[in-house]
Amino acid sequence: MSPDTHFSPSSSSSSSSSSNASASPERSDTAARSSDTSVATTSSSRSSRQPLSRRGHFKSRMGCFNCKRRRVKCNELRPQCSPCRRLALDCSYPPTPTPAASAIRSNPSMLSMEDLRFYHQFITAAIPPLPIQADKGWMDCAAMSHEYDFLAHAVLGLGASHLTSHTNADFTSQALQHRLVAIKQVNEQLSNPPSDQQTLDAILAALFCLITQASLIDDGLADYLTIIRGGHLIVLVIIGDMSKSVFPGFTPDGHNHSSAEVVREDQRDDMTDMNEFELSLRMLEPLLRAPYEHKYYGALSQLHPAMQRSSLQVPATFSNEEFLELINPENFGSRLLLIHMFLVDYVIAAICLSPDMPIKSPRRKHVIIKWARNATSSIPQEYKRYTTWIDSYCDKLEQSNDCRHLYTP
Numbered sequence: 001m002s003p004d005t006h007f008s009p010s011s012s013s014s015s016s017s018s019s020n021a022s023a024s025p026e027r028s029d030t031a032a033r034s035s036d037t038s039v040a041t042t043s044s045s046r047s048s049r050q051p052l053s054r055r056g057h058f059k060s061r062m063g064c065f066n067c068k069r070r071r072v073k074c075n076e077l078r079p080q081c082s083p084c085r086r087l088a089l090d091c092s093y094p095p096t097p098t099p100a101a102s103a104i105r106s107n108p109s110m111l112s113m114e115d116l117r118f119y120h121q122f123i124t125a126a127i128p129p130l131p132i133q134a135d136k137g138w139m140d141c142a143a144m145s146h147e148y149d150f151l152a153h154a155v156l157g158l159g160a161s162h163l164t165s166h167t168n169a170d171f172t173s174q175a176l177q178h179r180l181v182a183i184k185q186v187n188e189q190l191s192n193p194p195s196d197q198q199t200l201d202a203i204l205a206a207l208f209c210l211i212t213q214a215s216l217i218d219d220g221l222a223d224y225l226t227i228i229r230g231g232h233l234i235v236l237v238i239i240g241d242m243s244k245s246v247f248p249g250f251t252p253d254g255h256n257h258s259s260a261e262v263v264r265e266d267q268r269d270d271m272t273d274m275n276e277f278e279l280s281l282r283m284l285e286p287l288l289r290a291p292y293e294h295k296y297y298g299a300l301s302q303l304h305p306a307m308q309r310s311s312l313q314v315p316a317t318f319s320n321e322e323f324l325e326l327i328n329p330e331n332f333g334s335r336l337l338l339i340h341m342f343l344v345d346y347v348i349a350a351i352c353l354s355p356d357m358p359i360k361s362p363r364r365k366h367v368i369i370k371w372a373r374n375a376t377s378s379i380p381q382e383y384k385r386y387t388t389w390i391d392s393y394c395d396k397l398e399q400s401n402d403c404r405h406l407y408t409p
Helices: 009-017 025-048 065-070 082-087 113-125 135-147 149-166 172-191 197-214 221-239 252-262 272-287 291-301 311-317 320-326 332-352 363-378 381-399
Strands: none
Touching: 065 082, 113 135, 113 149, 113 172, 135 149, 135 197, 149 172, 149 197, 149 363, 172 197, 197 221, 221 320, 272 291, 272 332, 272 381, 291 320, 291 332, 320 332, 332 363, 332 381, 363 381
């Protein structure tokens, strides 16, 4: 018998019953079964006592920077973990990832609570300023955004960027995700342009949202200009007749009419900034070489005598090659023309608009100033004398609380 075998009280009875002639066969069978059970239990017990493989410790993924640098385990207590408290170190953590940042959601029907906040921000504070006086059209677009994924993503992306720019919250990742999906889906729509008016309106509205969002992004200048041109080409080539659109006023005549309604009759008499703009613009003329540059220069020169005309219309008249050269950052003459366009919009608004006109995106002014300063700081030294007005007006605009603009989204 194996030494590991354990005898139960039943097996002891079986042993003593072998000398007892009166023991019944049933008792013998019971003892045998009990012995088998005891052996199995013993084997199982021995197996359970075998050493277990060592279980690895939980690895902290969200530990503070100091613990990661020192390669020690962080207990992730906030605002200061125990190791940092013991060593009197400044404890800081990497940003906590959000579920919305984990993957790009191309289906807006799967909304998060954050998306509802973005949508609310859009309809209450972030509606694009163009077309002028088109709030009803924008409410119609917001109402039909559930029918068009690309429009929904454009609306949510703009809402997220507006929240990031004007509150302490940071939804940069979510705004970028919605923007990328919207651009991708708009391009898919334009590869086979629709013919029904509602879908065309949805595409145009998505482009307006993407343009306005670009004006809240520090490095969004190239995107801004490219999408503006795309929007105008859609109006001119694909839509044509805007009379049945939710934006019927987005025509040259409609634009001038809407502008006249918001421009105050008692315009400011001080034209110093406008006069200085014109002097600065004239200084640029010797830098211009290509016909499209002179065309753009001519349009900007007419802004003073016709302040109701929007410089936004100008880039759509260029060919693809001309437009790419216009926005080329190495083309310094064109780049300075573009910066003059953005800044003169604030000059015109200060002259023409009422001081109590509501401002939807105060942060936009600081992005435009950043675009201007980036342009002037990156040009060669021999061009610096052409940036005098740009630099001085940016200083003035930065110190002012006036954020009104009129013609550019």
